[in-house]
Amino acid sequence: MLLVANIIDAVAQVAHMLIGAYVFVVLAACVVSWLRLDPWSQPVRILRSLTDPVFGRLRSRLPFLCQGGMDFTPVAVIVILELFDLILVRSLAQLAHTM
Numbered sequence: 001m002l003l004v005a006n007i008i009d010a011v012a013q014v015a016h017m018l019i020g021a022y023v024f025v026v027l028a029a030c031v032v033s034w035l036r037l038d039p040w041s042q043p044v045r046i047l048r049s050l051t052d053p054v055f056g057r058l059r060s061r062l063p064f065l066c067q068g069g070m071d072f073t074p075v076a077v078i079v080i081l082e083l084f085d086l087i088l089v090r091s092l093a094q095l096a097h098t099m
Contacts, residue, residue, distance in 0.1 A: 001099055009096035012089050019085045025050050026074050026081075051077075 029051040037044050055073045059065060065072045 005096045005099035008092055008099070012092035012096060015089045015092070016085060019081050019089065022050075023078055023081055026077055030074050 025047065029047045032044055032047055039045070039048075051074075054077055058073050058076055059071075062076065065076055
């Protein structure tokens with residue numbers, strides 16, 4: 001039982017770190033979009049390849065996020081990720097600690 005608890009806790013910790021890393025990727029993509037850097041540079045292309053699929057899906061499902069020249073999709077992605085982290089990942093960690 002202890003092994004299962006440690007595995008669940010490890011999964012929760014890795015998920016928490018991955019969510020935090022992706023939040024930084026989203027923030028970096030926002031900064032790059034504000035600075036108008038060369039879209040063909042390798043770092044910009046990597047950021048776009050990591051964020052555009054998620055942004056595109058969210059924009060197609062929630063078109064009201066892009067109105068009046070403002071795009072709130074990155075904010076929505078960060079809120080969704082933080083909710084996922086607070087609800088599911090922390091619940092996994094608590095489950096592991098109670099085992």
